[in-house]
Amino acid sequence: MASSSLVQGLSLLDATIEQERRARPGLNASRLAEHTGIERSRASRLTQELRARQFLRRDDDARFSAGPEFFRTAAALNVAWLRSSRVALRALASQLGVNALITVADGTRGVLLRFERSADGSDRSIRDGLVTPIWCTGAGRALLWDHSPEQLDALLADVQFIGVGGPTAGRSTEDVRAMLARDRADGLISAAEEYDEGIDEFALPIRREGAVIASLAVRGRHRPKGATRAARELLTQFAHELTAAADTL
The missing domain is CATH 3.30.450.40 (GAF domain)
Structure with missing residues (x-):
């Protein structure tokens, strides 16, 4: 079964959260693509969508971290x-x-x-x-x-x-x-x-x-x-x- 946008988006989000769990610097879109095996242009589009929905945020160095919607969703599920x-x-x-x-x-x-x-x-x-x-x-x-x-x-x-x-x-x-x-x-x-x-x-x-x-x-x-x-x-x-x-x- 082909990977869906949902699965790939979750993979990008999970990779971002895992960096934070390990107290490591965030990854930029290129590094996230490498880490998850998602093609770079697609990873870039998906991170833009996740940012638009506030699941991810990007700092001045273009590194990603969890956004406010992620924490709201996590709280609702907890x-x-x-x-x-x-x-x-x-x-x-x-x-x-x-x-x-x-x-x-x-x-x-x-x-x-x-x-x-x-x-x-x-x-x-x-x-x-x-x-x-x-x-x-x-x-x-x-x-x-x-x-x-x-x-x-x-x-x-x-x-x-x-x-x-x-x-x-x-x-x-x-x-x-x-x-x-x-x-x-x-x-x-x-x-x-x-x-x-x-x-x-x-x-x-x-x-x-x-x-x-x-x-x-x-x-x-x-x-x-x-x-x-x-x-x-x-x-x-x-x-x-x-x-x-x-x-x-």
Whole structure:
């Protein structure tokens, strides 16, 4: 899947914030392009857009730092359930030996909001802001838990299914609808080798006042027998706890 402006913009923003976290001087547009692997002219255009939206600011030496809108957004996201998610993610990663993910919806895509890697750190594709298809990942499909057939038809009407995902990925809206029906009946989203061959994802929605606001997922090596009992119990426990935290707002 081609990199989107959202992913590239998040990469530039993340690289800028990482410099500040390490108490290092900011990077100019050229250095940001080198650091993120984004073509220079595109990096220049994206940094201009991020400045216009006040996510970045530039000093007299043309070096970038976080702008006021970044901090406003961060403050809005720093709510109880999201703070609590760090504990849940670490527990899932350490106890199950998997990657643990918090994902939110962006149209037909899921955007990785927070994550914790397994101890072996083998999956280096996991990163903040990672964008994946919403229909063929466990984390993404949990975000569709409440969608009616009509809502799925409208959301996925223009999706290009062919060529996206792993060997068991859905190839039509009807496939996605059937997978959702199966998973709802089982009480757990199970995406076995749907996005990456040899990788499974299991997930549940996080809710606020009944509405799905995010998903909690674990991602690890394929298991022919599906999710373990421990994975089911821990996902259920933490999805309930995060939902309860969200409902206290």
